[in-house]
Amino acid sequence: MDPLSEYIRGITRDNPIFGLVLGLCPTLAVTTSVENAIGMSAGTAFVLVFANIFVSALRKQIPSAVRLPIFIIIIATFVSIVDMLMEAYFPPMYAALGVFIPLIVVNCVIIGRAEAYANKNNVFYSFIDALGISTGFLLVLMLIGGIREILGTGQIVTFGYTLFSLPANPDVTTMILPPGAFLTIGVLMAIVNYQRAKKMAKGG
């Protein structure tokens, strides 16, 4: 098991959205723009990295009968920290993400990784796994956020910089409303399934 392939695995095969299908709520709710997607991924990554490290370090001390409540307490601690940090240093981002920052605590990705990976592997690999999964999460959120922002507003504006803008604004307001999120993830998931089926057929 080498660290690099463990890292890549979090982006491809164990991608939190398309591979594991965990953590759908924040994926759909905050991806109205690339900026929100980055903020949400950063918060989630912070919690995921520290939760994985702590769970892995304490895995021999935690009795398996009460491991889930202990995981949740560990996760809730770090979510509280992120919540306070964001409120103090990034108030506009905090206002935009709203209730979804405290809701990181019930993001299935984090408890899923604690249970499935950190509970069985050493601290270093748990750290790498958390980084890989966070990167995968960030890329998917940015992709969905990008598609919705381009179709909804005609440009991508991130932290005050215009990264990309279409010559004509398509102005499909629906895309930045809730239905757009379902439509985007439905189409992306169908494409991923199609590619996967093609690969399977080729590989036999």
Next chain:
Amino acid sequence: MVEKALFAIFMEGVFIKNFLIIQFLGLCSFVGVTKDFKSAAGMSGAVIFVMTMAATVSYLIYTYVLIPTGMEFLDLISFIVVIAALVQLVEFVVRKNIPSLYRSLGIYLPLITTNCAVLGVVLLNVLSEYNLVQSVVFGIAAGVGYTIVMIMMASIRERSTFVHIPSSIRGLPQAFFIATMLSLAFVNYFWVIPI
């Protein structure tokens, strides 16, 4: 803050801020247990109960324990503990009285603990500074809204099981496309009932 009428809070919870398809809370169970009507209905019943109880208990804890002792920063941890205890209670009751439902819900019953919808109700109550009655009404409304959408979704999915579609769309993508349609319908409540 302007005192909101209870009816307005109720309609807001059921339609305008529908938890599943407008606010995207509780999507795991939304795509997971809507494959057949019976489990969707059972799940919804459990969620209504847990949401209402969680809204009540966490309001009492927040107002009478956390605020007087100045420990509001512990809100997240205490809410999670309250919800976990409630879910455990529901699990005992369902397993003892309706074993068939217990089997069909499977992993999703204990997962109500990590269902964002339940914690969402509690957090939104604190955020909107609702009093006890308003919190309870919002809890019930959120549960009713959840039930309506779960039942619509399960019915549509049951009927569309044998539709001929490409195999890569079958399953999750199909569920998301149905959700798109439902969501398009619900978005219109923004304009129908201005708040």
